[in-house]
Amino acid sequence: MAGRISCAFVLAVVAATNLWASLTENVILVVIDGARYTETYGDDSHANIRHIWNDLRLQGTIFTRFYNNGKTETNPGHCSIVTGTWQDVNNDGGERPDRPTVFEYMRRELGSAVSECYVVLGKGKLDILTHSTHRDYGSQYAASVRTASDSYSDTQAWANLENVLAGEHPRLAILNLPATDRLGHLGNWNGYLDAIRAADSRIYELWNDLQADPFYSGKTALIVTNDHGRHTNEWQNHGCDCEGCRHIMLLTIGPDFAPGQVDSTERSLIDLAPTVGQLLGFDTPLAAGSPLQLQIPVAAGPLAPAMACSAGPDVVVRTVAGGARFLVTSPARQPLSLWVYGIDGALVYEACQTTQSGSGHVFFWDASRAASSSAAGRYVWAMRVFEKPLNTGAFTLAR
Numbered sequence: 001m002a003g004r005i006s007c008a009f010v011l012a013v014v015a016a017t018n019l020w021a022s023l024t025e026n027v028i029l030v031v032i033d034g035a036r037y038t039e040t041y042g043d044d045s046h047a048n049i050r051h052i053w054n055d056l057r058l059q060g061t062i063f064t065r066f067y068n069n070g071k072t073e074t075n076p077g078h079c080s081i082v083t084g085t086w087q088d089v090n091n092d093g094g095e096r097p098d099r100p101t102v103f104e105y106m107r108r109e110l111g112s113a114v115s116e117c118y119v120v121l122g123k124g125k126l127d128i129l130t131h132s133t134h135r136d137y138g139s140q141y142a143a144s145v146r147t148a149s150d151s152y153s154d155t156q157a158w159a160n161l162e163n164v165l166a167g168e169h170p171r172l173a174i175l176n177l178p179a180t181d182r183l184g185h186l187g188n189w190n191g192y193l194d195a196i197r198a199a200d201s202r203i204y205e206l207w208n209d210l211q212a213d214p215f216y217s218g219k220t221a222l223i224v225t226n227d228h229g230r231h232t233n234e235w236q237n238h239g240c241d242c243e244g245c246r247h248i249m250l251l252t253i254g255p256d257f258a259p260g261q262v263d264s265t266e267r268s269l270i271d272l273a274p275t276v277g278q279l280l281g282f283d284t285p286l287a288a289g290s291p292l293q294l295q296i297p298v299a300a301g302p303l304a305p306a307m308a309c310s311a312g313p314d315v316v317v318r319t320v321a322g323g324a325r326f327l328v329t330s331p332a333r334q335p336l337s338l339w340v341y342g343i344d345g346a347l348v349y350e351a352c353q354t355t356q357s358g359s360g361h362v363f364f365w366d367a368s369r370a371a372s373s374s375a376a377g378r379y380v381w382a383m384r385v386f387e388k389p390l391n392t393g394a395f396t397l398a399r
């Protein structure tokens with residue numbers, strides 16, 4: 001009889017590979033420009049990010065040691081987000097990144113239309129995010145851009161985003177919310193805090209709006225971060241490598257991110273582009289970062305993580321000579337998907353069965369047809385009913 005194993009084990013195995021299909025079809029990146037960590041997650045009252053802390057955090061993963069380890073200025077920070085490399089561009093908008101952006105990777109590999117990729121502003125000088133100067137990519141794979149007449153207004157940037165999402169339905173967009181940084185530079189402490197609070201409300205509204213739009217609902221990742229913080233001992237400015245300038249927030253929500261998780265591993269801005277690539281199914285070969293950990297596919301939408309492993313289909317696994325038989329003992333009137341992974345995380349079998357009448361579903365994995373020389377060993381399986389939670393387990397094939 002197969003023993004039930006923990007989800008964490010399956011996640012660890014699967015996260016080591018890129019072998020599962022992401023449930024995420026769209027990614028929206030939101031950058032609150034220049035919010036310091038001590039006014040976001042690092043403030044124990046969380047008074048400036050009430051919605052992110054009280055509502056969105058429980059549906060997503062927050063990262064408490066997330067950094068800009070490059071130049072802590074606006075254009076370099078944003079270029080590092082979209083390229084996955086530390087970009088030493090100047091900060092006046094006169095220089096494009098020299099490595100490809102996620103928009104170029106996506107359009108070149110997936111053949112996506114220009115309207116599927118959007119840079120929404122915010123600061124007009126960030127229009128350099130649409131494409132790089134890299135000779136194999138560049139303007140032919142550029143994103144669309146929606147600039148703002150007022151470069152420092154979140155209201156204008158927000159209106160741009162709403163218009164773009166409703167009108168164009170991009171699959172990948174980045175929004176810059178500039179007001180927080182602007183009010184910091186102006187030396188307006190209360191205005192700076194108010195701008196973070198307004199951004200927090202808008203981000204919560206955005207998440208709810210996405211769930212209300214069938215194009216985005218349940219299949220969209222929202223990634224919220226900052227391009228840089230502000231000096232530790234002087235909040236008006238930024239740009240050095242002090243803790244205050246480098247330490248920033250990250251929130252990830254979507255069907256492929258674990259809900260209610262706190263990730264305290266050290267990560268940085270250059271990990272976002274590879275994560276976006278993994279979510280949307282394209283490679284980011286020139287990116288230097290590595291993807292954030294994703295979870296094995298489970299039902300889209302708000303999830304109770306403790307239930308994800310117990311509410312799936314009931315399955316009895318019987319190993320036989322040269323293979324394993326999976327008997328689904330609970331009635332299933334919807335398609336079932338089964339994945340079997342080796343202990344090294346390699347996917348060795350996947351199958352899907354549509355609705356059947358009668359005695360139910362039986363899957364058989366014929367291990368003798370596997371490519372490896374010996375099928376003996378430990379395996380992990382995962383089964384999912386369409387749009388229902390996952391069930392997992394492990395079994396051993398004898399030699």
Ligand SMILES: [Zn+2]
Nearest residue numbers: 033034074227
């Ligand atoms: Zn900035």
Ligand SMILES: [Zn+2]
Nearest residue numbers: 231240242245
């Ligand atoms: Zn500093």
